[in-house]
Amino acid sequence: MSPFADLLEALAFEPQRLGKLRHLTRYLSRTPDPDRGYALGALAGTLDLAAAKPALLRRLVETRVDPVLFALSYDYVGDLAETVALIWPSRPPTEDPPRLGEVVEMLASAHRTSVPGLLEAMLDRLDASGRLALVKLITGGLRVGLSARLARTALAEYGAVPVEAIEEVWHGLDPPYTELFAWLEGRAPPPRAEGRGLFRPVMLAHPLEEAELSHLDPAAFAAEWKWDGIRVQAVAEGGRRRLYARSGDEITAGFPDLLPALDFEGALDGELVIASGGTVRPFADLQSRLNRKAPAPALMERLPAAIIAYDALSLEGEDLRARSFAERRARLETWHAARAPDRITLSPLLPFASWEELAARRAEPPGPAVEGVMLKRRDSPYLAGRVKGHWWKWKRDPFTIDAVLLYAQRGHGKRSSFYSDYTFGVWADDGLVPVGKAYFGFSDAELKEIDRFVRAHTVGRFGPVREVTHTEEEGLVLEIAFEGLQRSARHRSGIAMRFPRVARLRWDKRPAQADRLATLEALLAAIEAGGG
Amino acid sequence: MPPPSATPPLLVQRPAGLYVPAADLHIDPVRPVERAVITHGHGDHARPGHGAVLATPETLAIMAVRYGPDHAGATQPLPYGRSLDLGAVRLRLVPAGHVIGSAQIVLDSGGMRAVVSGDYKRAPDPTTPPFEPVPCDLFVTEATFGLPVFRHPPIGHELARLAASRAAFPDRPHLIGAYALGKAQRLIASLRESGEAGPIYLHGALERLCALYTELGVELGPLRPLREAGAADLAGALVLAPPSALGDRWQRRLGDPVTGLASGWMRVRARARQRNVELPLVISDHADWDELTATIAEIAPARLWVTHGQEEALVHWARGLGIDAEPLSLQGYTDEGDGAGETEAPA
Ligand SMILES: [Zn+2]
C-alpha cells in the first residue's frame, strides 16, 4: 500500500503532465502484479471499490478518538477523509502493512457487514499516508488530476508502444490488467480487441496555418463544417452499443436517447450535439447533458442528443480504416440512405473550387454550432492520432475583448517564480467584475513584463494570490481571445468563457477603456440567437 | 489567567511575556525589558534591545549574528546544567531539543518548581542535545502542533521521499524551503547522516547561520553559496532557501526546479497546497501531538500552562488526565521556526 500511497501523494502535488507521467511509469516499472494494475484502475476510474461511506469512517474513528479532539481537528483540516487518516490512533502493528492487491481483493469479496471490521484492521496496519490512500480509495475520492488518457499514455511509455495500441485494447480489459502488462513486457501476445464493441483510437486534425493553403491542391480535399460539439465514436458490435469520447472514455450511460439509432454493425466517427427541430443547438446546451450519468427523461426531451456522422471506421463487420476517406464516406452514405436513422445525420460535404471560395463559406457559417471548416484529403486512410498532412482544421477567428487584470497567481515548475495565472475582469455598473482566468497565450517576454507589473502593483495578498492595482486610470489591460461564451451560475458575472487566453498586452490602453460586461452579454445573446 | 494562590507565585503573566517576580526577570519578552532570559534564538523569542540577557552561549551567539554584538546592554552566558541563584530563585537551563542552544528554563523556589520549556521537540536532531524531561509542579508547554492530526513522521521517512524525487527527476534541481535557523541545519546534518556527501547550495539568507553552526562544531559538510554556482552545477542540485524566498525572482536561474518545503504544516494537504510546492516534507522542530502528550504525561505536572498554538485541544486533553491546565494568551509568538512563512498567521 505504501508505494501506492507515495504515488498518490506525488501525483496530488505534481502540477505538470510530464511529471505525473514520470511518477506513474516509475511506479508501474517497480511494482508487481496485481498491485500496479489495481492502482492503474483506481487512477483511471475503472476500479470501483466504493466500499464505504464517509459516515462509516466517522463512526469508526469515534470509537477511538475523543469527540472534542476529533471535532477540533476536523474543523482545522476541513476534509473528513484526511482528518480520519491523520488522527487515526494506530496501535503498535502486529502485521506488515497490507499490499494494495490484498486490500482490493479483501474488500471486493467481503460481505457488507464485515467491512467495518476489515477497515479497522487495515487502518491499524497503515501509516498516515497509507491510511489516506485507503480512505480515499474506498470512498471513491482519489482526485489526483490524472485522466484515464494520461494513465494509458503512461502504459504506452512503459511498454514502448503507441498510445493508440493501448486504446485499442483498453476497454476490453479490467483491473488488475495482468494480461496487458504481460504483453507490454513482451511475455504474451496483445490482448484480443476485435468484435467486442471496443474503442478505436481517433484520427485528429492539425490546425491550419493559412499560409499553407498555397501548397495544397483544393481538388485533393473534401471540406466539412467543423461542428462545435464533442467528438464521439459510436460502436455497435455483437449486440453491444457503446459511445466513446475522443479520449476513449465511455459515455454511453449519459446518452441513452442515442442508442436506438446505432442500428449497424461497426463503428462510426462523428460529432455529438444537441439538435432539435432540425437545428444544431449551441455548445452550452450540450454541456448541460455532459457529466450526467443518468439523464432524466425531461432533460432528454428538452435537449435531445444527435450525432452528425462524418466517417465510418467499420461497417458490416468490415474494418474500413485502411481505405481512403472517399471510399469510407461512400460507404457511410450508402448505409445512411438505406437506414435513415432517426438521430444520426451526415455532416454535409461543402462544395468549393478554390480556397477563396471555401474561405468565403467559412466566414458565413450556418449557425452557432459551427466553429470553422475541416479539410480532409480524399485519399487519406483513417490513422490514429494527429498525423500530419491528412486532416486540417481551419477554425473561425476567435472573439476578443479588452479586460483588466485583477489577480495573479504564481505558476508551477518553470513558472514557479512567475505570476502566470491571471484573473481578469470587465466593467459593470459597480466596478470591475471578474469574467475569466487565463494562463497561456503570452510569450516568455510578455510573461516577464506581466510578472514585473504584478510585483510592482500589488495591493493585496491572499496566500499565493496577489491582487493588483485596477482603477480606471491605473492597471494592466489584456486583450483576451476566446472561443465562445455561455451562461454560468458559478461566475459572479453570470458568464463563462471558453478557452480564454491572453492575445496581447495593451499597455497603450487605460483600464477605463476596457470592455463592459454589457458587450459580453450582447455577444452571448447573439450566440444564443444563432448569429455568433 | 491562573488562579491566585496563597504563596506569591513563582511565575506570572505580564504584557511583555512570562515574568519571575522574585528574580525580576522576563522570559522571552516580546518588548524590551531590563532583565530577560531567552529560551532560544528564533526571532519571536529572542528580540534585541533588552538591558541584560541571560541565555545559553549558543543562543547568545545566534543573537549576536542576527542583531549585532550590541543587541543588549549586557549578556551573560549560562551553559546547560549550571545553576544560578537570583534572589530567592535558583535558575537552570536544560536542553529543549528545538534548535541549537535551545533551553528550558527551570525555576526552583521555596520547594516549588516551574519549567518553561520554550519551543521543544522529542525527535532526534543531530544539531542539538535531546530534550530533557524535568519533573515539576508547573510546566509551561508550547502547542504549535497541538492537534492530534499532527504527527510528524520520522525524518528518515521524509528524506527518503526527497531522495525518491531526486531519483525520479535527476536533472532538475531540488529547491527546498527550510527556516534559516535550525530547520536548514538539521536538514543538512540529517542528509549527511543519511549519506549525502555532495555539495549543498545555499540561498544567501542561510549562509551566516550555517557558518555559525559549523563554528559551534556541527558538521554540515560541503556547502556552497548559490550565487557562485554555474549552470552545470545546478542540474540535479540540492538547493536550500528560506521559505519566504520560494517563488521569488532569484530562483529563475534554477530553471525548472522541483520545489519542496520542510515544515510540520505540510502534514495537512490544504496547507501544503497553499504553499504551491510539489514536494511537501513533514519535518518540524516542534513537538507533534504524540510528543506533546507523551511529554506532559511523563513530567506529570500538577499545573500546566499551554501557550502559542492550538491551546484548546491540549488543555482539553490534559484536563482529562486530571491536570490543572490553562491556556495562556501570550501575544507576539508565531510558528516562525516551522517555516510557515511571511504570509501566514500563526496557527
Ligand atoms: Zn515559538
Ligand SMILES: [Zn+2]
Ligand atoms: Zn522556536
